[in-house]
Amino acid sequence: MEFGWSEEEERFRQDLRAFLDEELPPNWEEIAAGGPGSDEQVRFCRSFCPRLAERGWLTQHWPREWGGLDASPWRHAILGEEMWARGEPRGPQYMNVNWIGPAIMRFGTEEQKAELLPPIARGEALWCQGFSEPEAGSDLAALRTAAVREGEVYRVNGSKIWTSYANHAERCFLLVRTDPASRRQRGISVLLMPMDLAGIEVREIPSVVGDRYFHEVFLNDVEVPVSCRLGPEDEGWAVVTYALQYERVGAARYARAARILDRLAEEARRRGRLDDPRLLERLGEARAACEAARLLTYRVIDMRAHGAPPSADSQLARVAGTLAERRVADLALELFGPESLAYGSPGAQHFRAAMTAGVAVGATEIQLNLIASRILGLPRE
Amino acid sequence: MDFQPNGDQQAIQEAVEALLARHAGAERAIALAAKGETDGELEAALAEAGYRDLALGPETGPLEAALVVEAVSRAAGLVSAGASLLVAPMLLGEAAPGPVALAAGDEPVPLRFGAHAPTLLVARGDEAFRVDLTPADREPVPSNFGYPMGRVRADVRAKGRSLGAGSGPRLRAWWRVALALEAAGSMRAALALTVDYVQRRRQFGRPIGSFQAVQHRLAECEVLVSGAHWLALEAAFHGADPERSALAAAHALEAAGRVFHDTHQFTGAMGFTLEHDLHVHTMRLQALRLELGGLGSHRVAASRARWVGTA
Numbered sequence: 001m002e003f004g005w006s007e008e009e010e011r012f013r014q015d016l017r018a019f020l021d022e023e024l025p026p027n028w029e030e031i032a033a034g035g036p037g038s039d040e041q042v043r044f045c046r047s048f049c050p051r052l053a054e055r056g057w058l059t060q061h062w063p064r065e066w067g068g069l070d071a072s073p074w075r076h077a078i079l080g081e082e083m084w085a086r087g088e089p090r091g092p093q094y095m096n097v098n099w100i101g102p103a104i105m106r107f108g109t110e111e112q113k114a115e116l117l118p119p120i121a122r123g124e125a126l127w128c129q130g131f132s133e134p135e136a137g138s139d140l141a142a143l144r145t146a147a148v149r150e151g152e153v154y155r156v157n158g159s160k161i162w163t164s165y166a167n168h169a170e171r172c173f174l175l176v177r178t179d180p181a182s183r184r185q186r187g188i189s190v191l192l193m194p195m196d197l198a199g200i201e202v203r204e205i206p207s208v209v210g211d212r213y214f215h216e217v218f219l220n221d222v223e224v225p226v227s228c229r230l231g232p233e234d235e236g237w238a239v240v241t242y243a244l245q246y247e248r249v250g251a252a253r254y255a256r257a258a259r260i261l262d263r264l265a266e267e268a269r270r271r272g273r274l275d276d277p278r279l280l281e282r283l284g285e286a287r288a289a290c291e292a293a294r295l296l297t298y299r300v301i302d303m304r305a306h307g308a309p310p311s312a313d314s315q316l317a318r319v320a321g322t323l324a325e326r327r328v329a330d331l332a333l334e335l336f337g338p339e340s341l342a343y344g345s346p347g348a349q350h351f352r353a354a355m356t357a358g359v360a361v362g363a364t365e366i367q368l369n370l371i372a373s374r375i376l377g378l379p380r381e
Numbered sequence: 382m383d384f385q386p387n388g389d390q391q392a393i394q395e396a397v398e399a400l401l402a403r404h405a406g407a408e409r410a411i412a413l414a415a416k417g418e419t420d421g422e423l424e425a426a427l428a429e430a431g432y433r434d435l436a437l438g439p440e441t442g443p444l445e446a447a448l449v450v451e452a453v454s455r456a457a458g459l460v461s462a463g464a465s466l467l468v469a470p471m472l473l474g475e476a477a478p479g480p481v482a483l484a485a486g487d488e489p490v491p492l493r494f495g496a497h498a499p500t501l502l503v504a505r506g507d508e509a510f511r512v513d514l515t516p517a518d519r520e521p522v523p524s525n526f527g528y529p530m531g532r533v534r535a536d537v538r539a540k541g542r543s544l545g546a547g548s549g550p551r552l553r554a555w556w557r558v559a560l561a562l563e564a565a566g567s568m569r570a571a572l573a574l575t576v577d578y579v580q581r582r583r584q585f586g587r588p589i590g591s592f593q594a595v596q597h598r599l600a601e602c603e604v605l606v607s608g609a610h611w612l613a614l615e616a617a618f619h620g621a622d623p624e625r626s627a628l629a630a631a632h633a634l635e636a637a638g639r640v641f642h643d644t645h646q647f648t649g650a651m652g653f654t655l656e657h658d659l660h661v662h663t664m665r666l667q668a669l670r671l672e673l674g675g676l677g678s679h680r681v682a683a684s685r686a687r688w689v690g691t692a
Binding site for chain 1: 386597603611689
């Protein structure tokens, strides 16, 4: 047990920071303010990710066979921290490298790997995630979108909701029910669906979170080639479970929260308030929550580095991250006071960045259920 | 970065668990507390096994000592583990015999082990002071907060030897790490007892631990306790740097408040009785929450260390 970084890891972090200082344009803050799904940030990520890929960093944790460097999970974690702390200039592409690529490597055919992995590794691919449906949110296994096999295509009908990046993505990691008689986890398949097929309609759902944040994706008689199926028919649940294990700690949201907190402290200093013990208490409280989330995330990365099977420990990290983000969000509003009410103000932006924490990528209550049953060993209701 | 214990650390953990199985436990703590005593036998066993020197060993350091402090607390050992095994050696550069008491400033408040400690370390501004105590200097204070409490006469405190410029912040930082470790140990034990209780206790025809309202609160406690555990160990590894040690104490003692109320809530009236072991761990948590200025002062210290440049 030891909690230090190696010299090589420290150097990598410094190199990354220098790279970001150089690559991020002067108006980056404005670009990042729109969130990873905004037109500006998506446009930026299309030029940024290829440059990250040129350095070998974008998919460094992938095997060499697919354009990676076999880098340790720790190095990839450092990359994630530095990216999130700066507002995630990879845009939606963090999903590709964290879990979509690894799922394709694990379950894909040789053709799928050869077609889909190189564009991800070059930083040129944009994906979205077609999981939630109007009647299947936390209860994902209730999904109904139907895919009926007709020769060499699946005819897909249904709809997906809350789909971030659907307006920009070229492909969708889509969950469908291929066995209409099936229930729950059985009979589900994964389709790697091109977004330009006929019958796909993407509609924005306006929200208070940000522009182009949520979408609904309507699928009307979409003919998806059978060759797009990832993994065996009707056994997609295993693919999703595998992918989600990577997804759950893939986004270093705690690093963004900690960075926002540093900004808030800086702002408090400018306003001559950094000698107010009440404010210092609030800052310290929020910082402790960010640090707890960081270490619980590290614990999961450590298990991966040791080759341990995925466990419910990732849920501990997620819940801790949510607690941290909420504290930072509340503090952001309060510190700037009524000025936060103005659209686009720093308080409003920081708040917006953190307000979805307990809902995005899985509700906290589900995570608590999993901790209760798998870690505490409590009986099911 | 490696969260798994190496071979030596694992050997230390196993050896200390075996020692604690013989010389600690809630039952022992209850019996000793009734008499207002500390556990001399455990103290001697820890010393004999060399744990007092762990923090300064050639092959070991504060992280290994921290693992032992947390384990002693988890097993309800009634010794000044944090002060003796971690704070004193890191401050004095040598082991201190017997219980060690810690004080912040000169208020003659009740101190943990204050009626038993031959050594008192006082943090006063930029300096820390070592005071050697005789029985005449100390007075027991009856308390049911899980540790033997005592006051030290004010005129005696003033006679201490300074440990040099900068020793005050150093004492506070190691003290905070010790508080975080002891709280993490007590919380872990309290939570384990409660999880066990809600699985066995049936109401409305089912274990109360099957109710989601109960599960979610205990799951949140698990998140907080796990976070406290790793923050405390990391702070020890980094030599109690001012920010990390204050954050570790802030997180652990905030969690302690939550864990106290939730574990007692779900253990019902039974948890308040001396028949059940819960109080042994939880009452200590409240004592820990009051030391060194309490939760607010740890949070402020963390913020000062990070953003103002003074701890």
